[in-house]
Amino acid sequence: MMRFARIIAATAGLALAAALLIPEPVSADGAASTRNIIIGGAAAAAGALILINHNKQVHAKYAADAQQQAALQAQNADMQSAYNSERQAYLHEVALVNEYKKEVAYQHQVVVEQGAQLGQLGVSPATGFVQNAPLGAKPAPAAPQVVSYGWGTF
DSSP states (O other): OHHHHHHHHHHHHHHHHHHHHOOOOOOOOHHHHHHHHHHHHHHHHHHHHHHHHHHHHHHHHHHHHHHHHHHHHHHHHHHHHHHHHHHHHHHHHHHHHHHHHHHHHHHHHHHHHHHHHHHHHTBOTTTOSBOOOOTTOOOOOOOOOOOOOSOOOO
8 A cells, every 4th residue: 555655646747747847839030930940950970071071080090900900910920030040050059069079089089099000109299309218118108188179969
């Protein structure tokens, strides 16, 4: 019952408000009507132009962002390509250095062997002159030499 009373009171209040707010009849004025139509059309056209301009700016911003993203991706791809190229060049250099180290080690082995052979013949490997040794005496074995070429290890 209480709920029904509230609905009736609300309906009565709306009816009273509608009665007070009903506008008076408007007299027809052709010039004012034409003016209002022109102003409304101009406002609609201006609104459409503003909306079009806004959308154009938004799409231009999206296009600039997409172009910047594409440029960054291209730069990243270029950097990756440059890295791969430099890595390949480095690996080739490492292989070349390893071959040089093998060649130098081989040459050192040959020099040591030739020095030992010269020592057996009585020739000083350091000076290249014949040592003054008694005939039939065996020369003292040469002390091992430590040779470093400054490369270290990889």
